[in-house]
Amino acid sequence: MSLRLRAFDARHPAARAGAAPALQHIELSIAAGERLAVIGPSGAGKTTLMQAMALALPPSAGTLELDGREPWRASRRELQRLRGTLFLAPQLPPLPPRQRVVTAVLAARLPAMSLAASLRSLVYPSDIPAAHDALDRFDLADKLFERVDRLSGGERQRVALARALLAPARLWLIDEPLSALDPVRSLQALQVLLAVARERGVTVVATLHQVELARAHFPRLVGLRDGRVAFDLPAGAVNATHLASLYGDENRSEAGIAADADRSPQAASNFWR
Template sequence: MQLDLEGVAARHPAARAGAGPALQGLNLRVASGEQVAVIGPSGAGKTTLLQVMACALPPDSGRLRLDGTDPWALPRAALQRLRGRLLLAPQVPPLPPRQRVVTAVLAGRLPALGTWASLRSLFYPSDIPAAHAALTRFDLADKLFDRVDRLSGGERQRVGLARALVAPATLWLVDEPLSALDPTRSRQAIHSLVQEAADRRITLVATLHQVEVALAQFPRVIGLRDGALAFDLPAAQVTPDHLARLYDQHEAELHGAAPAADQPAQARPAPVVMHCR
């Protein structure tokens, strides 16, 4: 599924009255079958961008097109069918605590099922092998019949990602999927997600705070700051200077960026020394 944003401005649903837009006149194209990481400081508009792309939040101005279609110009039934072709995975997956993992994973198929089939799937999982295969990609096969409330936060995040693998979607929108994962699990989870998307020609847009993972795993990286594009480049062309400009210098170093080459040493913040008495 191809995404086109033309001059899109949008306000976060939870924004205070009078707050400025989270996205400001954004122009962006993501080709069908492309895998893209979106990075940037907190409050840059990353989550709002995914909500706009998911047709969950209409733009205040500008236009969104999915495969050339303006979703907000469609009749309600057609808009619902379009939403069934995409998957939005929030940072905290909405998994019922008493549900079995197999049921939680196969819930990714609900947009393609009728009402009766959807209700039946809650009690009688229809394709256990598919759920097992999806969980295996995220090293969770042994949790197939566990209850969700027995899982750690990181395991729940990986169950949310496994749900994408069984969904009938051609667009995956994934918001901060690694916040509860250690570095090793983070690399494994993102590698599996990107590889599956590439193999299936599924469009993937993922927001990440782990800059090194974004640069290593995604062909294209977008930097977002204050609701506007800071850069849009192949991962191999993103330099420490780009990252230093995207984040303030302190945050850039925390995210693994070297000091910008054009920044003189005397301009760098001096360390703070604490003296104890």
């Protein structure tokens, strides 16, 4: 699925009257099957951008196109259908605490199911082997019948990512997928997601705070600051100057560490300490 934003502004629903849009004049074109990471400081508008791409926020100015069509000009029924072709993994996965993991994972298939089938699946999970296989990719197969509220924060985040493998989606929007994961799990999760996306031709847009992982695993990086695109470059072209400008002088942020990593392999290993 291709995605294009032109002169795109978006305003958060909770924003006070007269406040500047959270996203301003965004120009972005993403080809079908592309893998792109959005980086930037906290409060830059990354989560708002993901919500806008997921058709949860309408534009306050400009346009958004999916495969050349403008969803916000479509009927309500067509808009709902288009939302079913997207998968959004929020930073804090909204998993019902008393639900079993198998049910939570299989819920990713609901957009492609009839109402009767979806209700039935809540009581009698329809494809337990598929849920097991998806969880196994994240080393969570032993949690298949656990309740969600008995999982750690990192396990819940991996359950949310496992849902992507079962979703009938052509665009994955992954918001801070590694925030609760240790370095080993972070690398594993990225490798699984990107490998499956390549196999299926799924378009992936992910927001990340881990600059070095973004540069190592995504061919293209978009820097976002103050709701605007600061740069849009191949990962190999993003250097210490770009990062310093993006993050400013915040105390030894990702920018400073990534700049050190350009010069020193030892500093790169310190990124995770």
